[in-house]
Amino acid sequence: MPRVTSVKLGDRPERVLLDRLERYYDAVPRHGARVEDFGPLTLFVREGQGWPFYARPARGWSGAVSVAAVDRVRARQRELGITESFEWVAETTPGLRAPVEDSGLVVHEHPLMVLDPGAPVPAADAPSGGIxxxxxxxxxxxxxxxxxxxxxxxxxxxxxxxxxxxxxxxxxxxxxxxxxxxxxxxxxxxxxxxxxxxxxxxxxxxxxxxxxxxxxxxxxxxxxxxxxxxxxxxxxxxxxxxxxxxxxxxxETVFLSAGDDDVARLYARLGFRRVATALIAEAAA
Missing domain, CATH: 3.40.630.30 (Gcn5-related N-acetyltransferase (GNAT))
Known part of the structure; x- marks a missing residue:
């Protein structure tokens, strides 16, 4: 897959927004997961059954991430019998994609879209047929x-x-x-x-x-x-x-990751705008 063309982050409000999302990404799995620290990476391990969690950059980490660091997390995921997966935002942690791919994982790109504070609630036609x-x-x-x-x-x-x-x-x-x-x-x-x-x-x-x-x-x-x-x-x-x-x-801020560009266009009609690219890495099928 060709490397994603990152969304430009020239203005401070966009950087503030992505930092707000980083805080969210770090906080939300902590309600149902055990957290394991791997230096530049954090592994969330779900307690009990449900959708598996993932590894992602440690909040605030700004240094390089090595292939060895990625491999250590993958080895731990295999040891625990959980999915080998990583999730992060391309624009926030641009140096992670290369070591993740070099470790052998496949990276998938998803438009990261936000409905800004103050934007109206999307208008959608009411379903027909008694739904x-x-x-x-x-x-x-x-x-x-x-x-x-x-x-x-x-x-x-x-x-x-x-x-x-x-x-x-x-x-x-x-x-x-x-x-x-x-x-x-x-x-x-x-x-x-x-x-x-x-x-x-x-x-x-x-x-x-x-x-x-x-x-x-x-x-x-x-x-x-x-x-x-x-x-x-x-x-x-x-x-x-x-x-x-x-x-x-x-x-105030509602966001989502669209499955692909076609799905992103549907959300754009509801008022969401693309602000970045969410990346998900997993083992090849």
């Missing part, structure tokens, strides 16, 4: 499907219609029953650490996503639409609901 968009309480009957649908969405990436539908979603919900995943999210909802929004038909979520507030910043994550329900504006409606909920909690 309702709502933020979800801990007792919502559609919560289990809202947590399962992104897994099916990300298994068939992109914006085109796919094959997984309500039958596959019901199977995914059954497969996750009893694994504690719903209970963990309920605990985070009750603690104000996570908010879930979904486009629901009957008692089934066709599209869902989350935001995770820390102070005045929140990241929108995991917005995914059931592949057979795509091209109906559901992701835009869910994103708008998440922004509205974040603002109601006092969040």
């Amino acid at each position: 309702r968009v709502r933020t979800m309480g801990p007792d919502d009957p559609a919560l289990a499907s809202a947590l399962a649908v992104p897994h099916l969405a990300f298994a068939e990436p992109g914006t085109d219609l796919g094959s997984a539908g309500v039958t596959e979603l019901a199977e995914a919900v059954r497969a996750r029953a009893g694994d504690g995943s719903v209970e963990r999210v309920v605990t985070r909802i009750d603690a104000g650490l996570t908010s879930v929004a979904a486009a629901v038909e009957g008692s089934t979520a066709l599209c869902a996503g989350q935001h995770q507030p820390v102070g005045s910043v929140s990241e929108i994550v995991g917005v995914g639409t059931l592949p057979t329900a795509r091209r109906r504006g559901l992701a835009a409606a869910v994103t708008a609901a998440l922004v509205a909920d974040a603002r109601s909690r006092g969040v």
